Amino acid sequence: MHTVIWSAFAEQQIDDIFEYHKLNASLKVATEIVIGILQKAEILITNPDLGAPEELLSDRKEQYRFLVYTNYKIIYSVDEHNQLIKIADVFDTRQNPVKINRGK
Numbered sequence: 001m002h003t004v005i006w007s008a009f010a011e012q013q014i015d016d017i018f019e020y021h022k023l024n025a026s027l028k029v030a031t032e033i034v035i036g037i038l039q040k041a042e043i044l045i046t047n048p049d050l051g052a053p054e055e056l057l058s059d060r061k062e063q064y065r066f067l068v069y070t071n072y073k074i075i076y077s078v079d080e081h082n083q084l085i086k087i088a089d090v091f092d093t094r095q096n097p098v099k100i101n102r103g104k
Contacts, residue, residue: 002048002078004041004085010075013090014038017072033070037090040069041076044085048078056101064088 006014014034021030044050044067051065054075066073075089 002045002083002085004044004087006087007089010087010089017090017092033072037069037072037074040067041074041085041087043067044076048080048085051076066091068093 014037017037018030018034021033049065051067051074054064054066054073057064057075062077064075064077066075068074071093073089073091073093074087075091076085076087078085
């Protein structure tokens with residue numbers, strides 16, 4: 001079984017998503033979205049290869065995969081040697097796709 005770990009960048013994205021929805025919708029909506037993202041990522045513990053390869057990051061040394069939850073891509077890599085799922089980013093799919101290469 002794998003362990004899910006979140007990069008500081010991905011954690012910041014989760015915080016930003018929460019704050020955005022709290023201000024523009026409600027605390028309840030913000031909480032539901034963040035919980036949904038976290039639960040979706042937990043699926044990877046038992047099935048790390050579930051996500052499709054992220055073609056926009058195919059030039060990277062590590063292979064990145066993704067899962068989708070509503071409008072968000074949960075972008076991750078798998079470290080089989082250490083049994084880790086590394087969440088690199090939570091990307092809002094309503095953005096320009098080229099932004100996926102930002103700051104990771």
